[in-house]
Amino acid sequence: MHDPLAEIRRVLVDRHGCHTVVLYGSRAHGDVRPGSDWDVLGVRLHGATVREVRPIGDGWLDAFVHDEAHFTKLDEGSLRFLDGRVLVDSKGFAAELLARVSAFERNGPPPLDENEEATLRAWFPKTLERVRRDDTEARYRRAQLLVDALEAWFHLRGRWFRGPKQGLVQLRDLDPGAYALFERALAPTATPDDLSVLVGCVLGG
Numbered sequence: 181m182h183d184p185l186a187e188i189r190r191v192l193v194d195r196h197g198c199h200t201v202v203l204y205g206s207r208a209h210g211d212v213r214p215g216s217d218w219d220v221l222g223v224r225l226h227g228a229t230v231r232e233v234r235p236i237g238d239g240w241l242d243a244f245v246h247d248e249a250h251f252t253k254l255d256e257g258s259l260r261f262l263d264g265r266v267l268v269d270s271k272g273f274a275a276e277l278l279a280r281v282s283a284f285e286r287n288g289p290p291p292l293d294e295n296e297e298a299t300l301r302a303w304f305p306k307t308l309e310r311v312r313r314d315d316t317e318a319r320y321r322r323a324q325l326l327v328d329a330l331e332a333w334f335h336l337r338g339r340w341f342r343g344p345k346q347g348l349v350q351l352r353d354l355d356p357g358a359y360a361l362f363e364r365a366l367a368p369t370a371t372p373d374d375l376s377v378l379v380g381c382v383l384g385g
Contacts, residue, residue, distance in 0.1 A: 184237035188220055189267055196230060196245045198222035200277070201268035206345075207239075208265040217242045221261060223251070223273055251277055254284045259342050289340050300332055304379045312372045325375065326366060333358065333382045357381075 185203075192198040205219035206212050218236055220243040230245040251258070258281050266274045292300075304325065311322045327344075333351065334341035341347055352359040358381050364370060365378040 182237060184218060184239075184241075185267060187236055188218060188241065188243070191232065191241070192220065192222040192243060192245065193268060196222055196232075197224045197227070198245060198268065199224060199270045200266075200273045202261060202264040202266055202274055202278070204261050204264040209263060215239050219260075220244070220267075221264070222246070223248060223277070248273065251280075254280060256289065256340060259285055259340055262342075285340060289335070289338060291338060292335060297336070300336065301383055304329070304332070304383060308372070308376055308379055311375060322375065325379075329365075329378060329382050330362065336382065336384065 188203070189201060192201045200221070200223035202221040203218065204221060206216045207218050216239050218239055218241045220241065222243055222245040224245065224247055226247050227245070229247075229250065232241065232243045232245070234241055261278060261281050262285060264274075264278060266278070269275060307321050307325045311318050311325060330344060330347050330351070331341045334347060339350075342350070348359070348362070351362065361374075361378045361381050365374045367374075
């Protein structure tokens with residue numbers, strides 16, 4: 181019987197020389213859907229960052245391999261490893277890293293500086309005007325606006341953004357009204373007015 185975890189260990193340890201392998205995302209959290217990725221972090225002593233994506237088991241392996249120095253300073257992207265499942269930890273690096281990530285998350289994000297916030301508050305109305313033209317570029321910018329709006333909702337409220345999947349779940353729990361506006365704006369039948377209402381919500385209107 182094929183064992184995806186054994187294959188993941190083999191690929192990360194034997195091929196890439198990792199001393200640390202952590203499974204994260206839905207496969208680690210237990211909320212697996214058909215075709216869910218096997219999201220994996222591998223850490224080795226030295227070497228360039230590598231990403232390996234290929235079929236494995238009933239899904240896809242999506243593995244990032246970094247050297248130890250990559251984690252000298254944590255950033256928001258590190259939060260995806262929260263509650264990760266350690267598969268290999270021959271140097272104790274995984275336990276230390278996950279403890280640091282947990283502490284990083286508890287400390288909360290740094291506040292947006294005045295320029296960052298002003299830029300966000302100007303970018304969304306400007307993009308809304310471009311969306312209303314309804315040409316190919318406008319439709320592209322509509323997609324961009326919807327992607328950026330979710331992250332902005334969190335950042336403007338001094339909260340970590342942990343990616344679209346967890347972000348939407350958190351939003352549903354924190355602010356059902358805002359979640360409903362995202363649902364409406366993401367629908368294929370959404371109008372520019374729906375986007376305008378969403379932007380007002382995101383910006384705190």
